[in-house]
Amino acid sequence: MSQRDKLIKIDKIKEEFSAMITHELKTPLVPIIGYCKMLRNQMMGQINEEQMDSILTIEKNAKRLETLITDIMDVRKLDMNKMKFTMEDLSIADFFVNLESSYKQVLAEQGKEFITDIPMTDHTIQTDKIRLRQVFDNLISNAIKFTPDENGKITVGWKIEGNKIIFYIRDNGIGISLESQQNLFQKFYQVDTSARRKISGTGLGLAISKGIVEKLGGRIWVESDGKTGTVFYVEFNI
Structure with missing residues (x-):
């Protein structure tokens, strides 16, 4: 295998690993944010003020993590020239x-x-x-x-x-x-x-x-x- 082929293979492995990691990190956030919304709307019973503050803190930090993951994914797409544009x-x-x-x-x-x-x-x-x-x-x-x-x-x-x-x-x-x-x-x-x-x-x-x-x-x-x-x-x- 030539040096060029080795570099292409390494880049492909890095791309696949990055895609897998960002996907696996983002997947658990969907139910976390979803349950926070349900709890805020008291769909699962009455919530007192202290509990509501805790739920809001969980939701805020989950959304921050979601934003970070999305940003990392966008940076990766830009670096690899794989971000899609519709003009x-x-x-x-x-x-x-x-x-x-x-x-x-x-x-x-x-x-x-x-x-x-x-x-x-x-x-x-x-x-x-x-x-x-x-x-x-x-x-x-x-x-x-x-x-x-x-x-x-x-x-x-x-x-x-x-x-x-x-x-x-x-x-x-x-x-x-x-x-x-x-x-x-x-x-x-x-x-x-x-x-x-x-x-x-x-x-x-x-x-x-x-x-x-x-x-x-x-x-x-x-x-x-x-x-x-x-x-x-x-x-x-x-």
Whole structure:
């Protein structure tokens, strides 16, 4: 067997092992989360306040583990060039209406403002709308974590510049230092500040977002002065 064949065989074994591990880790979470929901809805009898708090803690951590496993699976797919994309026409206006519907009320209940800053005209692009939404969800989730509970503000919008469409997600959070920005899109990288260290995450969301954007033919970058908020940009040719 040639060296090339050996490497191909090793890669195949690694792929199969990774797929098996992530599947086996995710499978037990389905009934755990399912039973938590049933218990929360008191479908199996009355629950007192202390028991309810315990159930919510179990469910929260099970969902965190589920997110981590999903992120690991997506990273593996991107690394092996096996993530599937379905390209179709997407109305930007409809896309932002759905974003506003998902986030505006939820964030208002947390004391944070969600703003859509978009032109009056619509535009259509060719993209994978599910994967693009995944990128936005990652970036908005990141912004939510680092904006203040009081007067927190997250703005999403888009603009046309020449033959490019540029999306942006802006927050008024604690910002990211110039030094940290250089490594921000690396897998498992987390900004090492006392304020950010308190906030949990997989450290994979931005790496996945970068991988998806690049597979869709675009680029992603960040701007921040390290003090007064952060802006993430996603750009595609049109």
